[in-house]
Amino acid sequence: MKIKGNYTLSTTPEIFWQMVMDPDVLEKVTPGIKELKALSPDNYEALSEVKVGPVRGNFKGNLSIKDKVEQEGCTLVIDQKSKMGNVIAEIVMTLAPEGEGQTKVEYTGEAKMSGTLASMGQRIMSGVVSTLSKQFFKSMEAEIAARKA
């Protein structure tokens, strides 16, 4: 399944980069994340609970960040397991300054699913991913607003 989208955040690439690289922030803004444990720099063990429509389940697995270019982008590697099936994804995220102190985030990637997620979920998964992405950026925006205040 292809993943693609963009979002413009009201902060600079510099601040956004700092936030994204901070596990505490990530734990806070990523939808469904219950626990994010650093195993090594840029490599985390993640526990999450996803509830979007009929897709519900507890996911567990690795989340790592590679190909980092400061303030410009990185690749997110997701390897999550659940009783509904597993998800393996690589998402390339690029940042670019936009307008007055804003950042345009573009992300593109491919997710491979297995089990029930694949057999039942393919049709609805892109909707689920889009919903989760929106939630992520909205929470990020709230966090940015909180920091500004």
Added chain:
Amino acid sequence: MGNFIGKAVKRREDARFLKGAGTYTDDIKLPKMTQSAFVRSPYAHAKILSIDITEAEKADGVVAIFTGKDPCGDYGVPCGWQVDFKNGETMREPKHPLLAKDKVKHLGEAVAIVIAETLEQARDAAELVEVDYEELPAVTNPLKAMEKDAPLVHDEWEDNAAFDWCIGNDRAEVEAALEKAHHVTVMEYRNQRLAPNAMEPRSYIADYDVNGDRYTLYTSTQNPHLIRLLLCAFALGIPEHKVRIVSRDVGGGFGSKIYHYTEEALLTWASKEIGRPVKWTSDRSEAFLTDAHGRDHVVKSKMGFDKDGKIVAHLTDEYCGMGAYLSTFAPAVPTYLHGTLFQGVYTTPLIHLNVTAPFTHTVPVDAYRGAGRPEATYLLERIISKGAQEMGMDPVEIRLKNFIPPFDGVEQEGYQTQVALQYDSGNYERALKKALDKLGYEDFRKEQKKAREEGRLLGVGISTYIEGCGIAPSAVVGALGARAGLYEVGQVRVQPTGKVSVFTGSHSHGQGHETVFAQFVADKLGIDMADVEIEHGDTDQVAFGMGTYGSRSLSVGGSAIIKSIDKILEKGAKIAAHKLEAAEDDLEYANGKWTVKGTEKSVSFGDVALTAYVPHNYPEGLEPGLDFSSFYDPGNFTYPFGTHIAVVEVDKDTGKVELQRFVAVDDVGNIMNPMIVDGQIHGGVAQGVGQALLEEVVYDEGGQMITGSYMDYAMPRADDLPMIETDNTVTPCPHNPLGVKGAGEAGAIGSTPAVVNAVVDALAHLGVTDIQMPLKPQTVWKAMQN
């Protein structure tokens, strides 16, 4: 003739089914019964690195958890048919374990069973079982499975072939004839994978009784005795007389409930381990993943014609996917149930079929409504129509040129094909002409011409199918690789009061045995239908049987009952003669009584029955009782045939196909109950149309199923179908006592190519000669654009 044969008697069983009063396996609740849930592989191919049940074992209500490490039988479930390689190498038959041990080989393969007090508890605990896999590359397409570097399904062999096989004339001779042919039509396509989708999912309850050391397995199977045999002699190695199989009300099978499934054996084993009954009922998602699928043939075919459109030769190569293991009948489906139908209804002088049957990382494939015959019919009926189209002939004309002339199997001998079989009786032209009349073929062609001028896309498709039912005799099928006989058992027990209990080894899962069998039994005995009860589906009650598949119930199962009725009447005549103080030869039997010819002196069936059980004044030396059991092993298959015609309109903007008319003229031999025959045809046509237009199981490259629910797997619905216009011709089967041929699969066999032929016909003027099934709007639209 009596009062019931040939009448549209309403189905007696429907009273309970329509009221929701049937007793399916899932309706059965035994004291102390536990429930179970399976942990299944999310991968098509993976190493099992570890299975951790620690957390799951602690969960509420858990009774036991078993994995492949537990001693649940070494061998697993066996295959029931052996087809060896052409070079003599034995068929490669992998062990099919009840629970995967080191590796999983298809998506949904069971790795553990969790047994708990309630279903919810079993399912919750199953989620806590931690399985660590190492995913491996998979192959799902039968053609790709035979490529050089394809991932192996079973490491013990050097490639993925389970066997290869051929039938017909010498290949070189067929190739030479094709070289010289006036025209050669080529077809390459995939006969797509289908999911059977019985309305009732598979369901089992195993109940071990420690006191008698006896097992009872309640199962939604189509053939209880065969399951007992395979379970006892192979899967678990337990004594057959200690096992009872019960399968009373079963909600549809279409083949998918013939086979001995791993869950049946595992539950039986587990019930003894825990000393309590265990139930498992598949949910719909599990059914998609684990019920044996149908079809999955990759086909390359050539048919050669002379300048008049006479077929001169036919050569086909096929790759037929077996799935990860060999299911019970799987090797027979693309071979003896398929290649033997390659003559069709045509006089083709030279035929050669070569089959390669590879393993793939998918759920096993096996017989599904028609089993090999729909695949053969699809090929023949498409390629002959394509040939006609390419040569500028009418599809009716080319068929009439090639038909085998009529033969009744009595005055004229049966027709010997190039592919082993001898047809029993047939009149193919009569069925075609009747169907054309019913449709109004000439008028339709005029209408079609006019429609084209208006820019509308109308098409007509013809299919003149033949199929083989009631597969037999045992000696022949044994020579072809069957590991069982294919006779049937019928017991007729006349009770002292003259009421009749009939026990059949065939099995009803929607076919209406309780009605049809009672109709002919009542007529043959000259009694009322209400006095006849049909019993099936319990190995403790029925002596033996081979179940129901391949439209065999009436032709084979019915004939076994007729044999027993003959014995009843023969013995009854002796008792009647004694009572009437007359010679047996002077008696005649009609309307339920023996009469001394030319007199009023008679004795009723009921009186004779009572005398048999109260033998105070009785023929000397004759055994009391009136109860006979017979085994009937038929002399040949039966060969139903007919013509199906579809009329479609294709939307020129969207490619959507609307099936406007469907005419089915089927010759199923003598008809016991026309309403039930019609019903069987209707259901079969719906399934055949489903394959043509809608249905397809899709595995992606990695072996994930992306059509695992009704959101993605399109079943035909009522509004996809017009009212099906049925009719019959009657060419009796010459070799069984009822003259019947079988009607269970004809609809699914004849209809698919009729629909595809119609769609191609609608688009013929655009240069379209073939489209791949299923004919989804986007597929048809694309074909129109090229």
